Amino acid sequence: MNENIFTTVCPGCSIACGMYVREKDDGTFNIDWRKDAVVNAGKLCRFGVRLPANLKAAVSKVDGNEVELSDAVTALGNAIGDGAAFVSVGNTTCEEHLALMKLAESKGAVVNTGMGAFSAISAECHSTMGVGVPLDAIESAKKIVLFIDPYEQYPLLVRRILAGKKNGATVTAVGWKAVSLADDNKTIDPANYESELALDSDSVIIAEINPSTDPERVMVLLNLAKASGAAIMFMKPFVNAVGCDLASKKTEQKSLDQIIAEINDGSIKTLVCLDSDLIEIMPDETAVREALGKLDNLIVITSRASAIADVANIVVATEPFYKKAGTVVNAEGRAVVGSGEGTDGIDAIGVMLGQPADLFAELNSAVLATLGIDAVDERVIPVYEKPEYGVMDANPTAEEVETALVYAGGPFFWNGIVDDNDFVEMNLDMLTANSLLKGIPAKIVSDKGEVVIKYKVSDVAPGVVLSNMKLPMTTGMVTSVTVSR
Amino acid sequence: MDIGDCYVGWATDEDIRTRGASGGLVTAMLAAALEKGLVEAVVVLKKLGEFEAVPIVTSDPEEVKAAAGSMHSVPIVLSRYLEYGTKVALPAKPCDARSTIEQAKRGQVDIDTTYIVGLNCGGTMHPAMTREMLETVYKLDPEEIVGEEIDKGKLIFETKDGEEHAIKIDELEEDGYGRRESCQYCAVNIPTMADIACGNWGVIGDLAGKGTFVEINTEKGIAILENAIDAGAVEITPADEKGKAIRAKVDGAMMKVAAAADKKYLSPIEGSHLDYYINALSDCINCGACKTVCPVCACGEGAKCTEFSSSSDTYKMSLFHLVRFVHLMDSCIGCGQCTDVCPADIPLTHIYQRFARPIQDEFEYKPGMDMTTPPFFGVDLLEEGH
Ligand SMILES: Cc1cc2nc3c(=O)[nH]c(=O)nc-3n(C[C@H](O)[C@H](O)[C@H](O)COP(=O)(O)OP(=O)(O)OC[C@H]3O[C@@H](n4cnc5c(N)ncnc54)[C@H](O)[C@@H]3O)c2cc1C
Numbered sequence: 001m002n003e004n005i006f007t008t009v010c011p012g013c014s015i016a017c018g019m020y021v022r023e024k025d026d027g028t029f030n031i032d033w034r035k036d037a038v039v040n041a042g043k044l045c046r047f048g049v050r051l052p053a054n055l056k057a058a059v060s061k062v063d064g065n066e067v068e069l070s071d072a073v074t075a076l077g078n079a080i081g082d083g084a085a086f087v088s089v090g091n092t093t094c095e096e097h098l099a100l101m102k103l104a105e106s107k108g109a110v111v112n113t114g115m116g117a118f119s120a121i122s123a124e125c126h127s128t129m130g131v132g133v134p135l136d137a138i139e140s141a142k143k144i145v146l147f148i149d150p151y152e153q154y155p156l157l158v159r160r161i162l163a164g165k166k167n168g169a170t171v172t173a174v175g176w177k178a179v180s181l182a183d184d185n186k187t188i189d190p191a192n193y194e195s196e197l198a199l200d201s202d203s204v205i206i207a208e209i210n211p212s213t214d215p216e217r218v219m220v221l222l223n224l225a226k227a228s229g230a231a232i233m234f235m236k237p238f239v240n241a242v243g244c245d246l247a248s249k250k251t252e253q254k255s256l257d258q259i260i261a262e263i264n265d266g267s268i269k270t271l272v273c274l275d276s277d278l279i280e281i282m283p284d285e286t287a288v289r290e291a292l293g294k295l296d297n298l299i300v301i302t303s304r305a306s307a308i309a310d311v312a313n314i315v316v317a318t319e320p321f322y323k324k325a326g327t328v329v330n331a332e333g334r335a336v337v338g339s340g341e342g343t344d345g346i347d348a349i350g351v352m353l354g355q356p357a358d359l360f361a362e363l364n365s366a367v368l369a370t371l372g373i374d375a376v377d378e379r380v381i382p383v384y385e386k387p388e389y390g391v392m393d394a395n396p397t398a399e400e401v402e403t404a405l406v407y408a409g410g411p412f413f414w415n416g417i418v419d420d421n422d423f424v425e426m427n428l429d430m431l432t433a434n435s436l437l438k439g440i441p442a443k444i445v446s447d448k449g450e451v452v453i454k455y456k457v458s459d460v461a462p463g464v465v466l467s468n469m470k471l472p473m474t475t476g477m478v479t480s481v482t483v484s485r
Numbered sequence: 486m487d488i489g490d491c492y493v494g495w496a497t498d499e500d501i502r503t504r505g506a507s508g509g510l511v512t513a514m515l516a517a518a519l520e521k522g523l524v525e526a527v528v529v530l531k532k533l534g535e536f537e538a539v540p541i542v543t544s545d546p547e548e549v550k551a552a553a554g555s556m557h558s559v560p561i562v563l564s565r566y567l568e569y570g571t572k573v574a575l576p577a578k579p580c581d582a583r584s585t586i587e588q589a590k591r592g593q594v595d596i597d598t599t600y601i602v603g604l605n606c607g608g609t610m611h612p613a614m615t616r617e618m619l620e621t622v623y624k625l626d627p628e629e630i631v632g633e634e635i636d637k638g639k640l641i642f643e644t645k646d647g648e649e650h651a652i653k654i655d656e657l658e659e660d661g662y663g664r665r666e667s668c669q670y671c672a673v674n675i676p677t678m679a680d681i682a683c684g685n686w687g688v689i690g691d692l693a694g695k696g697t698f699v700e701i702n703t704e705k706g707i708a709i710l711e712n713a714i715d716a717g718a719v720e721i722t723p724a725d726e727k728g729k730a731i732r733a734k735v736d737g738a739m740m741k742v743a744a745a746a747d748k749k750y751l752s753p754i755e756g757s758h759l760d761y762y763i764n765a766l767s768d769c770i771n772c773g774a775c776k777t778v779c780p781v782c783a784c785g786e787g788a789k790c791t792e793f794s795s796s797s798d799t800y801k802m803s804l805f806h807l808v809r810f811v812h813l814m815d816s817c818i819g820c821g822q823c824t825d826v827c828p829a830d831i832p833l834t835h836i837y838q839r840f841a842r843p844i845q846d847e848f849e850y851k852p853g854m855d856m857t858t859p860p861f862f863g864v865d866l867l868e869e870g871h
């Protein structure tokens with residue numbers, strides 16, 4: 001009956017909703033609603049509500065055998081040589097990310113957050129790409145333009161957008177699927193965004209950057225924001241993607257695709273992933289598994305059990321996210337800290353660096369200095385400089401396929417979890433054109449393979465099969481497919 | 486001591502008496518129940534901030550003592566934290582007490598080993614609303630608040646500089662602030678269904694502000710109070726008739742206020758009922774929180790509402806909601822928890838009450854008031870020839 005109650009944030013996406021975790025003596029836990037949390041007033045989406053089912057503790061392993069954490073750390077120390085590559089997409093605290101950066105530095109390397117858009121777009125844009133606007137700003141905007149599906153991708157935006165509407169905002173959604181809260185659902189050629197959307201400084205653009213986002217699309221949106229004076233907010237699928245990006249600033253970054261390519265061409269032999277499961281995050285799971293299989297050493301430092309831990313040579317299991325000490329920065333740029341005091345990951349890295357035990361304190365000071373604050377106050381967003389940037393020449397790749405399987409990518413998708421997302425969506429015309437029958441699942445075939453799956457009729461763009469669950473026969477966020485009965 | 490007796494009592498420990506909401510009696514009683522082994526655990530609110538507290542289930546009397554005081558901006562129902570088979574006591578607003586009883590009817594709570602220490606309740610506020618109200622109406626920084634109380638229809642905040650800032654609750658509510666909507670029409674102020682009902686109404690004269698009014702409702706109520714007296718933790722004196730009359734009068738006045746709010750908020754739906762429900766629920770993101778927090782729902786994971794519905798359905802209104810509306814018709818107590826946690830800000834309590842009220846009125850059945858089950862539970866199918 002004894003419980004430890006942690007004040008924490010949901011690790012499901014960059015909104016970083018406040019919540020409590022009630023952990024029992026046996027390590028199992030429940031969540032509870034933290035109604036005084038400024039970000040979400042205690043409200044959570046399905047991912048947060050179902051966190052106990054979604055988050056399983058990690059186990060330390062060496063070559064498939066369970067070991068003590070200290071033994072895994074020793075194995076880690078022996079395995080990392082020069083030339084290792086490091087990835088941390090933002091699923092952990094800023095401090096743990098910084099610890100990994102220190103380790104990487106000692107090996108002459110950097111930590112990659114894997115967001116290709118950041119490596120492809122000039123640094124003057126990074127602040128705007130990283131830190132968005134306060135969620136309150138959505139409520140007071142006159143125009144809200146959505147390049148995401150808030151219901152699926154960032155569900156705690158829904159109430160903010162609805163509040164904005166109540167305050168008189170008009171909502172336009174530009175996406176694969178019509179969203180019911182929008183006054184207007186549109187498909188617009190990127191070349192015409194400016195003229196068709198007619199935004200101004202009272203407008204807010206909400207879009208997304210994930211590891212698979214085409215940088216050119218980001219450039220188009222940055223251009224749109226610049227030309228119109230609209231505020232822009234790029235949501236990220238990882239809880240501390242913004243914080244980890246801020247911590248990593250000024251280092252050369254590689255996209256996840258580049259890292260996979262370098263593993264395949266033999267230039268990366270050892271890969272260290274900190275709470276970053278490339279098998280779950282990247283759309284072509286088979287390709288990732290094949291590449292990882294070519295490594296001499298796959299080292300995973302992780303707070304949760306996931307697919308990549310099953311294939312790693314070394315797994316260093318750290319405490320669950322809610323127990324970690326440290327800072328998280330959400331999509332607004334808001335810094336939050338939980339009540340956790342765990343520093344397993346940082347201590348493990350400290351051992352390798354021969355650092356004294358107070359490495360956490362040193363890293364925490366560095367994080368506060370980066371944020372320009374003395375202490376974290378979740379109710380006060382630090383001030384970020386957003387330098388002016390120049391207009392960019394952007395040519396997003398048009399998806400020229402007849403029928404496209406497209407991923408929306410919600411929290412369940414990014415965490416590789418099958419929940420109530422085991423179906424695809426398409427419009428009625430697709431059904432008739434492909435002779436689908438009610439109650440009989442659809443067969444979806446790509447060059448790589450096929451799946452037979454339930455479908456739902458929705459107001460999805462013509463030629464699009466939308467999925468929020470990753471299917472094994474995909475090659476990218478958009479895959480050319482055929483659909484049949 | 487007999488059922489029906491009324492007393493004014495207080496904690497003998499000066500610190501508890503001062504920190505307690507009225508006389509610290511509830512805290513002293515709960516702590517003594519633990520100390521003397523009457524119960525193994527107590528549910529209380531652990532205070533984390535002026536507007537933030539989290540329910541804990543504790544065997545440590547010190548944690549119970551630390552929890553003294555009423556938190557009006559912590560709208561949480563405590564019955565969800567009870568564990569079957571544990572001898573337990575909990576402070577209970579009417580919604581805490583009523584849901585405990587509904588859970589007992591469904592075999593989730595053992596009523597014989599659960600001591601329900603009732604608290605009168607005039608309502609709670611959502612902390613996010615409280616903060617906004619402080620900033621926009623009171624023109625105060627929420628971080629400056631060190632205390633809050635409700636007195637003579639006014640909501641009073643005390644700031645660090647010792648100043649008190651009072652505004653009439655009626656005025657606040659006219660502007661959309663104040664108590665949660667569900668509390669405005671909640672008509673049960675005195676928890677007559679609890680083992681013992683405690684409050685500050687009816688404490689007059691020298692004891693005003695320093696004593697807790699208690700009414701004994703059950704044998705368990707006698708047991709928990711006598712236990713505390715035996716332990717030397719509380720003292721009581723019989724309540725005088727004037728105090729009792731004042732308490733009844735304020736209760737009556739509050740019921741009238743609730744009836745007016747009922748009219749204001751739960752007026753009949755205009756136009757198509759189906760359209761109303763479809764529209765009201767159109768932004769549901771299927772999080773399941775409304776079910777998880779519902780303190781009268783006794784279904785676990787494999788419930789009808791979840792098993793019969795899927796995000797892949799294309800119904801205009803999800804079966805999850807339809808099943809829940811029907812399933813909770815007899816038991817929804819209008820506690821407001823579902824509205825509080827809905828990430829799409831759907832006024833769920835309002836909608837559930839709209840469904841539940843007519844049937845509860847028709848059968849003259851009010852859930853959670855005692856252990857009797859609704860009339861339609863009692864229909865003998867065999868007798869009816871099925
Ligand atoms: C929200 C609220 C509204 C109230 N409104 C009225 C009213 O209108 N008229 C009236 O006569 N009395 C009201 N009361 C009761 C009154 O404030 C005192 O709680 C009661 O008189 C007992 O006083 P005490 O000093 O003995 O309690 P204390 O010794 O202070 O013990 C109070 C106990 O209540 C628990 N508690 C505090 N806040 C909450 C909460 N939000 N939900 C559940 N448990 C809580 C604490 O954990 C503690 O165990 C209200 C109480 C609450 C919590």
Ligand code: SF4
Binds near residue numbers: 049
């Ligand atoms: S997944 Fe995102 S929106 Fe959902 S509860 Fe977690 S942080 Fe909030």
Ligand code: SF4
Binds near residue numbers: 581606609673
């Ligand atoms: S629903 Fe009733 S008993 Fe519960 S907090 Fe509101 S007014 Fe009090």
Ligand code: SF4
Binds near residue numbers: 780
């Ligand atoms: S349906 Fe809502 S208001 Fe009714 S009892 Fe459940 S949580 Fe409370």
Ligand code: SF4
Binds near residue numbers: 772823826830
């Ligand atoms: S809490 Fe709200 S969003 Fe979640 S399932 Fe219930 S109605 Fe839907």
